[in-house]
Amino acid sequence: MAAKGKVKKTFLSGLGADNPIFAQVLGICSTLAVTNVLKNTVVMVMGLIFVTSLSNFTISLLRNYIPSRIRMMVETLIIAAYVIIVDIVLKAYVPDISRQLGPYVGLIITNCIIMGRAEAFALSNPVGLSVADGLSAGMGYGYVLIIIAFFRELLGSGSIWGLRVLGSWWTNWFIMVMAPGAFFMLAIFIWVVRGLITEREKEEVKS
């Protein structure tokens, strides 16, 4: 029972207090680029969750055998192998989306979150916990990106999932589709979340 509780706690922490994006501001590099189209974001996020959980799984499984001197190399290799699998699968089964994501799938390799979770968690924790941690980090990261993508596509193209939802009266904010829009959106998101969290903590202290 205790172990189960721990898995749950590990899983929830990545979604909330330890969220890789708004708490640690990690790994926003590559994946931010695809957030101007919701559909691409969802595919990318699924790839990322797949890679974080499986690489955490593998590294945790091997954690007692990896020589410490080359552990970074081994981690990178394992992550890269999973990313290649994602890339090949996308190419074979959803070629249209794979074409649009272009090099960004490959850049999942250097996403600091995956490496960070491998280093900080999988190397020193049992398999089950590590998978929970990987899933949670990936999903915590994913839902933030999906929220950002939702607003960027809505404001930038007047559509959601490629379907036009705002009428012809809406003039698209093209800046939202371009790079600055991503930076502004993310900053606003972090602002709102951190503002709320600090607000709540203050109240808790008072009561």
Added chain:
Amino acid sequence: MNPSVYPVAIFFAAIFTNNILLTNYLGMCSFLSVSREIKTSLGLGAAVIFVMAVTSALNWIVYEYILIPLDLTYLRYIVFIIVIAAFVQIVEMIIERVSETLYAALGIFLPLITVNCAILGASLFMVIRQYNFLSSFMYGFGSGIGWSIAILAMAGIRQKLKNAKIPRGLEGAGITLIITGMMALAFIGFTGMIKIS
């Protein structure tokens, strides 16, 4: 376009119109964490320029002469990252033996570089855009300079912000992202200056 000016155009485009950080979001992690001080930004910037230029060229050679003939292009992610990691390791060893001062200035930044997505990104973009050898080198070199300009400018702005009063929740990452957005906005002004292809 005249083929001989082509690599030059790519070089300038990589710095201004297609800045790898401001239009492709690559290298954000180290950008956010290191841009607090001008001095460290300068060190990391120099290391990035050097590594990016050389690894782009190296990866081009590996891709063109090893991966394509053997039909192993699908392994390029692994191979590129190994080339980058190995190169960084070798450079670290060399400068550690050759110059104490250089090692003190650059050495500490080298391990940070292997996980900088911009380096791998440059190699991947060069493959997708089918650059030739010279163009790849110029692209890597230009992207490194572009990234360094961005981080230096950011460090300058952040030093001025040190004593500024910032709305709660926006301190640190939030305000840095907003400034980055504004910089990206400013760099859009360069669009059309150079036509890359």
Added chain:
Amino acid sequence: MKFKSKQTERMYTVLFMAIVTVVFIAVTSGIYLYTRDKIITNKTLFIKKAVLFAANIDVGDSAKDIEETYKKSIKEIRDADGKLKYMEVYAGGNGKLTGYAVIVTGPGLWGEIEAVLGFDRDLKKMTGIDFIKQNETPGLGARISEKWFREQFRDRMGPFKLVPEGTAKGGNEIDAITGASITSNAVLDIVNRTISNVREIVK
């Protein structure tokens, strides 16, 4: 892990790395080989579909449909070295030549744009355009692949000129894509250039 000597530790390190590398490369290669045919078919299907769209021939989404229609209505003309020169279009299904299609490339914002352009039998009108390869920005320049943009070129003849999105009134006016002027211009350059020299390609 504890080792008897430095030598064995080094041996272990090298061996470990080698085994991990071999295992993972074997796994990824296996998956690659398993899906390779599918990836290649996807690619050729995509090109065939683009050619049919440019030739204004309706076709469904199923692979079989595309293959059959392509075989029936497109004839590839190659030069002595086997390089594709242009394609003849037999749209009516009665073996009569109805038009031509050519594949051309030109510079875009991020990389090469490869397009297929269809023309009628007299090379007086375009039957359509489609894009085989483009690396333009998703959400902006990549919108050239949207149907409304491609449809604009049907049954019209250039040289075309760009007007702001939503204001084209026919004639030689083409709606540009807002926020992607460079890509729009790049496409227009490719189209206008091809129009001016299509008679030399199709000979």
